[in-house]
Amino acid sequence: MSRLLEKPNIAVSITSTGSQLSSTVGIASSNSTTATEPGKETSTVEDEDERNALTSEAAVQMTSSAKTTVVRDKIDEVLISLIAGAAAGALAKTTIAPLDRTKINFQIRKDVPFSFRASLHYLKNTYSNEGVLALWRGNSATMARIVPYAAIQFTSHEQWRRILQVDRDGTDTKVRRFVAGSLAGITSQSLTYPLDLARARMAVTDKYTGYRTLRQVFAKIWVDEGPRTLYRGYWATVLGVIPYAGTSFFTYETLKREYHEMVGNTKPNTLVSLAFGAAAGAAGQTASYPLDIVRRRMQTIRVNTMANERCPTILETLMKIYREEGIKNGFYKGLSMNWIKGPIAVGISFSTYDLIKELLRELFHLKRGRLDR
Template identity: 25%
Template sequence: MANHSSSSNKLEDLFSHVPNKATHNQNQFFVWREFLWGAMAGAFGEGMMHPVDTIKTRIQSQALLTGSQSQKSIVQMVQTVWVADGLKGFYRGIAPGIIGSLATGATYFGFIESTKKWIEESHPKLEGHWAHFIAGAIGDTLGSFVYVPCEVMKQRMQIQGTKKSWNTSIMTEKLQMKSSPQMYCYYTGMFQAGHSIWKEQGFKGLYAGYGSTIARDVPFAGLMVMFYEALKDLTEKGRQKWAPNFHVDGSFEGLVLGGLAGGFSAYLTTPLDVIKTRLQVQGSSTSYNGWLDAMTKIWKSEGVKGMFRGSIPRITWYIPASALTFMAVEFLRDHFNEKLDNDNVQEVTRLAIEKPESSFPKVA
């Protein structure tokens, strides 16, 4: 009896530790899965909405490229790209765009989960919306080390279009360059663009507008996840109050709320995006000497309209892009996390059951 009781206690002790171990492994793996889901979702959103981003970049760059205050509308710009380059023109720069979104999506969603939990546990006063804002800002900042060089390459390729139209635009529109008659050579692809920028401008060229990118993306990323979580909380409270038995699919919720959060955040940070775009596409010219100089010159010459130039295509891009990204993340969470968690629990339980059997004393 004594031996049996001792063995039973050992078995109970072992099982008492299993849930903690399983929970620890699941939580740790959950964070790593968020990096994967975020990368996939970010690339998906960028790939789907790249043509709209091309139009936004070209609209924001017009004043710098032509030196004229007469700006084309969204419809006129779409017609210009289509006539000059066809469908290919809308997808120029998509390779660096997707790679940059892979990095940003991974760090954004991965660090949102880990940072948010850490903030809520170690700094309870910052829990809630502040925790969401800080987590989003940290995640996006870490992704910027890969994202910014990709963004520089992407945007320069977007404004170039095809080689024929780029050379034609340089001659007919007489670009206003101080240091050279041409901003930079034509980029045939992502790797050639990176090598060319590095050769001509070095590290500084690849990270052109880095400060302005951080100045735009930190508040944007923080606002977007804060708006998203706030809208989720508001939706959940409304559901519990008005329709407690109504179930909302996570993917659909991510689609709607992610789109709204992205649209709000995109509009509020449009002036920061205009400054960033101008600094990154100017190349070796000295139209703007830094973030503050760019903001001052744009404000003086173009006013509020100039600061919010491209806001409509920016919002048009971010509403569906954010919607698709959050939808993809929620879909991956719903369909893969549950299966992986169940597999992990079954494996841990199986091992826990097998091991105690050898601990029982053999009875002759």
């Protein structure tokens, strides 16, 4: 009996053990499942961090790309202004070079009164004695000066407008408009003044008794008169360029603004731009002409045979001209010639600058579009 009773005990024991094993397996399985859950959470966090990192990297790349584009746009605008300004200045000055030489010769001489008949006689004599190319004598010096001068002037004007926030957001800032033009003139004149002096020296001499080349002008001045002579008349020029450049740019920009308000077109055609430029040139020349006379007298004092005494300062030159020649025949001598050549030159300059600038912008955009593909 005792043996028979032991078997069920064994069975119970086995069953119990089995249930314990099953329970143990279930617990282990549960534990193993629970153990893998943190791994899943860690993997999810890592994936999210990776996505955030990629997003941040993409944002940085986009920001960097945007900054690069802005910098590239600014560089392109500067290059466009430099090229358009240089071309505009060269074309304008070459067109009126014979008239410019005639005006300078009358400006520096007090013994010959100015008239259109006298100016035509001067042009005829120059052509007969020296040939047609003599009418453009000094134009190489003019080009050497005007190309960098006009490029710097137009480009610096764009930058001064941006710095001074001229007419920003539709506002009408007349004073800032004038100041931006004056600062552009001072900037360009200061950087190219020796070339202006050399141009004046070549214009008032002939190729036989004067300077043959631009290089010879600088060499002779440096040796015979000293390097400081290269900036003789500089302050008279700066004082003159303030009303000249300020009035010219102010008048042109104001006329364009009024035209836009009346017509609604922000880009006037070439003929309208020429007319606006001509008006700007006449206003600028009239405002600065007396100081232009002083500048020419001071620049050519050593080569002008009629100048028997030196006029080392602006005030002394002004007083001398006033005493000996008066206001009309002294300070405004040759102004009528400037009313012809000035509007022509400035009109060509402004209209050519706007035209070439727009063409270059289109070319730059087309080039960029090909590069971005």
